[in-house]
Amino acid sequence: xxxxxxxxxxxxxxxxxxxxxxxxxxxxxxxxxxxxxxxxxxxxxxxxxxxxxxxxxxxxxxxxxxxxxxxxxxxxxxxxxxxxxxxxxxxxxxxxxxxxxxxxxxxxxxxxxx
Amino acid sequence: xxxxxxxxxxxxxxxxxxxxxxxxxxxxxxxxxxxxxxxxxxxxxxxxxxxxxxxxxxxxxxxxxxxxxxxxxxxxxxxxxxxxxxxxxxxxxxxxxxxxxxxxxxxxxxx
Numbered sequence: 001x002x003x004x005x006x007x008x009x010x011x012x013x014x015x016x017x018x019x020x021x022x023x024x025x026x027x028x029x030x031x032x033x034x035x036x037x038x039x040x041x042x043x044x045x046x047x048x049x050x051x052x053x054x055x056x057x058x059x060x061x062x063x064x065x066x067x068x069x070x071x072x073x074x075x076x077x078x079x080x081x082x083x084x085x086x087x088x089x090x091x092x093x094x095x096x097x098x099x100x101x102x103x104x105x106x107x108x109x110x111x112x113x114x
Numbered sequence: 115x116x117x118x119x120x121x122x123x124x125x126x127x128x129x130x131x132x133x134x135x136x137x138x139x140x141x142x143x144x145x146x147x148x149x150x151x152x153x154x155x156x157x158x159x160x161x162x163x164x165x166x167x168x169x170x171x172x173x174x175x176x177x178x179x180x181x182x183x184x185x186x187x188x189x190x191x192x193x194x195x196x197x198x199x200x201x202x203x204x205x206x207x208x209x210x211x212x213x214x215x216x217x218x219x220x221x222x223x224x225x
Contacts, residue, residue, distance in 0.1 A: 006157070034211050043201075044158070044215040093157045095211050102148060103211025105157035 002028045004096050006106030013084055013113055021079045021109045023094030029074035030096035034103065035067070038091040050077055084113040116140040116204040120219045126196075128225050132189040136202030139183040144206050147178060148213070149187045151198040151221075158201065158215075161187065192223045 003026040013019045023033060032051050036044040048064075050056040050071035058064045066088075068080040077096070081088055089112050097103040119137040126132040138147065146165050150158040162169055162176045164185075169176045175188040189196055201218040205211075 004157075032211060036215075043217055044152075046212060046214070049212050091155070095158075097211045100207045101210065102160055102163055103213075104160055105150070108155070108157040110155070 002026075002096075002104045004030075004094065004104045004106040006094055006109055008109060009107060010110045011112070013111070015085055015113055016083055018080055018082045019084055019111060021081075021092055021094075021111075023077045023079070023096065023106050025075045025096045025104075028096075028098050030077070031074065031099045032103075033071055033077040033094060033096045035069060035077075035079050036093045036095070038093060038108075044093060047079075081111065084111070086113045089113045116142060116145055117214075118202045118204055118216055120200070120202055120216065122217060123220045123222070125222050125224055126189075126192045128194060128223050129191055132192040132196065132221055132223070134187040134189075134200050134202075134219050134221060135184065136187070137184045138202070138204045141182050141204050142206075145204045146207055146210070147176065147182075147185050148203045148205060148210065149174070149176065150201045150203065151196075152201065152218070153195075153198045161200075163210075192221075194223050194225065197221060197223045 005024045035047045048056045048058045056069035071077040093108040095103040095105040148163040149161040152158045164176045178185045199218040203213045
């Protein structure tokens with residue numbers, strides 16, 4: 001299958017700071033990328049959908065000013081958690097796909113806000 | 115997207131076939147069945163997908179009933195590394211990836 005790389009795999013940041021997570025499609029052009037969040041012992045929750053060159057579409061209840069998503073190229077999307085707080089600690093996962101194909105997931109980023 | 119129902123957990127003996135069922139009785143004609151699995155603390159891994167014909171790849175086989183209301187993922191020779199949470203998702207190909215993940219089935223492969 002296609003490869004999606006997410007970086008960093010783990011990050012610890014201080015409360016009030018911002019953290020950027022990168023998601024790259026390594027061997028295909030990702031027309032659409034998705035960002036998910038997963039809390040311990042829970043399933044994945046879709047946060048937002050982004051199409052290359054367009055503004056992201058956020059799911060209900062997800063603060064767009066807190067979770068900034070940029071999908072400036074066909075191989076890169078970034079998620080910035082602004083003014084992070086301990087309750088933002090979670091496992092963040094991206095996925096990407098070409099048009100009309102299945103989606104492939106990154107390995108996830110474990111964010112811990114202290 | 116149609117809702118899916120999966121058993122919360124299953125056990126399988128190492129080397130035996132693991133058959134994971136999924137019910138999707140409200141599936142629409144243009145919706146595909148996708149299977150992913152998630153090993154602890156990793157991102158989900160794509161396994162297989164299909165529309166109405168049975169599908170097979172190097173990882174698994176997907177059997178879809180004729181009425182498309184249910185499907186079964188088959189891991190022909192389960193290994194300990196197949197222990198994971200398996201998710202069955204129904205979606206159109208235009209919405210693939212924009213998925214509602216349910217609780218999935220936790221498959222435990224035992225020696």
